[in-house]
Amino acid sequence: MACLAERPRAVGELAETLPISRPAVSQHLKVLKDAGLVTDRAAGTRRVYRLNPAGVAALRDQLDTYWARALDSFQDVTKRPDEEKS
Amino acid sequence: MACLAERPRAVGELAETLPISRPAVSQHLKVLKDAGLVTDRAAGTRRVYRLNPAGVAALRDQLDTYWARALDSFQDVTKRPDEEKS
DNA sequence: AAGATTGGTCAGCCGTAGCTTACCGTTCGT
DNA sequence: ACGAACGGTAAGCTACGGCTGACCAATCTT
Numbered sequence: 603m604a605c606l607a608e609r610p611r612a613v614g615e616l617a618e619t620l621p622i623s624r625p626a627v628s629q630h631l632k633v634l635k636d637a638g639l640v641t642d643r644a645a646g647t648r649r650v651y652r653l654n655p656a657g658v659a660a661l662r663d664q665l666d667t668y669w670a671r672a673l674d675s676f677q678d679v680t681k682r683p684d685e686e687k688s
Numbered sequence: 689m690a691c692l693a694e695r696p697r698a699v700g701e702l703a704e705t706l707p708i709s710r711p712a713v714s715q716h717l718k719v720l721k722d723a724g725l726v727t728d729r730a731a732g733t734r735r736v737y738r739l740n741p742a743g744v745a746a747l748r749d750q751l752d753t754y755w756a757r758a759l760d761s762f763q764d765v766t767k768r769p770d771e772e773k774s
Numbered sequence: 775a776a777g778a779t780t781g782g783t784c785a786g787c788c789g790t791a792g793c794t795t796a797c798c799g800t801t802c803g804t
Numbered sequence: 805a806c807g808a809a810c811g812g813t814a815a816g817c818t819a820c821g822g823c824t825g826a827c828c829a830a831t832c833t834t
Contacts, residue, residue, distance in 0.1 A: 604758070607758065607761060607762045612810080612811090613810075613811055613812090614809090614810065614811080622792085622793070622794090623793070623794060623795085624810090624811075625793085625794070625795085625796095625811085625812080625813080626792070626793055626794075627811095628811060628812060628813085629792080629793090629812090629813090630792090632812085632813095644801090646801060646802060646809090646810085647800070647801045647802060647808095647809055647810040647811075648801095648809085648810060648811080649810080649811060649812090653762060655762070658758075658759065658762065659759070662755050662759060665751065665755070669748050669751070672690070672693065672744075673744065673745070673748060675693060676693045676739060676741070676744065698780080698781090699780075699781055699782090700779090700780065700781075708822085708823065708824090709823070709824060709825085710780090710781075710782095711781085711782080711783080711784095711823080711824070711825080712822070712823055712824075713781095714781065714782060714783085715782090715783090715822080715823085716822090718782085718783095730830095730831090732779090732780085732831060732832060733778095733779055733780040733781075733830070733831045733832060734779085734780060734781080734831095735780080735781060735782090
């Protein structure tokens with residue numbers, strides 16, 4: 603995903619950069635697209651992929667709220683007196 | 689990890705809750721301990737595990753800075769005029 | 775001192791994520 | 805119209821994460 607941050611790229615172009623084959627890249631892009639993290643656009647025989655800002659932001663938010671919840675409830679506990687029942 | 693958030697627990701105790709066997713739990717705890725996310729304390733034949741606040745916070749920070757960097761550099765790009773070279 | 779509890783470790787099995795190769799469809803250039 | 809460029813998809817292989825069962829060590833109880 604980091605390789606798409608700079609600018610939109612075609613599949614083969616990505617594959618050149620990465621240590622994996624073109625089909626592998628294509629498969630990755632498929633799941634990223636399904637997840638809404640990238641969008642694609644046909645350009646002749648080429649297919650240009652770019653990051654989807656909304657998707658990436660959404661993911662970030664999800665993780666944020668997850669961690670917020672986790673740490674909140676956790677700190678609640680640590681602030682309580684140690685109530686260990688052997 | 690969530691099962692440790694509430695209060696410290698012994699290995700067998702965790703295994704009862706979880707859908708996996710006791711050895712499996714033990715193995716998970718090992719990697720969590722190596723990662724500094726939990727600490728353990730001997731209590732008789734039992735071994736009590738608890739979350740390590742420092743470790744968890746550190747992980748959270750790592751992820752935070754990762755996402756901050758990623759989104760920052762990404763938004764830099766999106767704000768620039770679209771410079772697509774076919 | 776002997777049995778019972780508890781937990782770590784080892785060996786082995788299994789499912790699956792992720793890769794490659796091969797193939798096919800589509801679009802562009804000439 | 806035909807070859808070249810580019811990508812998606814299918815089939816198959818491999819490596820590995822994660823689980824289980826068996827075993828051993830340590831501690832507690834009586």
